[in-house]
Amino acid sequence: MAIMPGFVVTVVIENKQGLSDPEGETILRDLVLKEGRDEANGGGVRDNDGNENGSDGCRISEIKTAKMLRMTVDSQDAESAVRDVRKVCDALHLYNPIVSSVDIAAELARE
């Protein structure tokens, strides 16, 4: 019997759209977008071009927290790994479909 390759499957569980995420909102409002930090406390956050967040650089407009499960799965291919993990997630409610959505992705494990 052939040895099946190993995959790393990541399962990201986050609140459905429209459901508030007070932790993400607080990180955005009270840390990332907070005005008036002095240099000792991080000052303005600059991107690689030296632009401050909120000026010419990228602007972060939303932060959502999530729970991430990383699984090691032996499977024939990535698609089967994702499909099988999704079955487990659905059957055992690893995420709560009432309030959460789930995003599942697989990549070949490094030797």
Place this chain on the structure above:
Amino acid sequence: MRLVKVGIVVFPGSNCDRDMHHVLRDVFGFDVQYVWHTKPIPAGTDAVVLPGGFSYGDRLRAGAIAAHSPVMSDVRRLASKGTPVLGVCNGFQVLTESGILPGALLVNESLGFMCQWTDLVVENASTPFTSMLRAGQRIPIPIANGEGRYYADEDTVRDLWRGGRVVFRYADGPVNGSVGGIAGICNDDGNVVGMMPHPERAAEYETNPADCGPARMIFESLAGCASAQQISHAGYIGGGERGEARS
């Protein structure tokens, strides 16, 4: 002396099971036994309580792992047969996670563990746990939870209100972000009630010297309801036609 058999389900991490046992047995005279979560619920059990605590340390989500415990198939079966089932705090979370009650309990909007007195308003006074209360009555009962923010989608919440299935709401607004200020709900038949506040912490003068009367009525309601069941059961044994034999 009332000797109605109540089973308290104990999961790994339950921690209000002994408080509940004390109140049910020592204060209200029930015949109480613990039921470890891998064991069946004994035949002849008249009511089931899922107590508060942190089953499996709230890992994954509060109640998510306990919802798959072997005992839950018995809880589900008894619930569908009309046996009174009360889930308090983590017990409520287990009932929603297992789909016996609708909706979900999310992390409080404050993101913190909230331990404080709340006033509840009785919205449904016809469940086995509220029949001796009045609709609109205020009950002081404390909450103690980190994941107590009740959530269900709009249609479900509307159906809950229309169907009289909101049993308790917070009197002074949603203390933790619960939709509609919902603090407790029941199933369609009304025999399964889940609530975040802890009635077992409010039903004695020693723990609630200000006003333990209303919270006591939650347990008195069960006593009255369960006694009525026993009478009906006795009638059945005596050759009456009504009633189903209990397992």
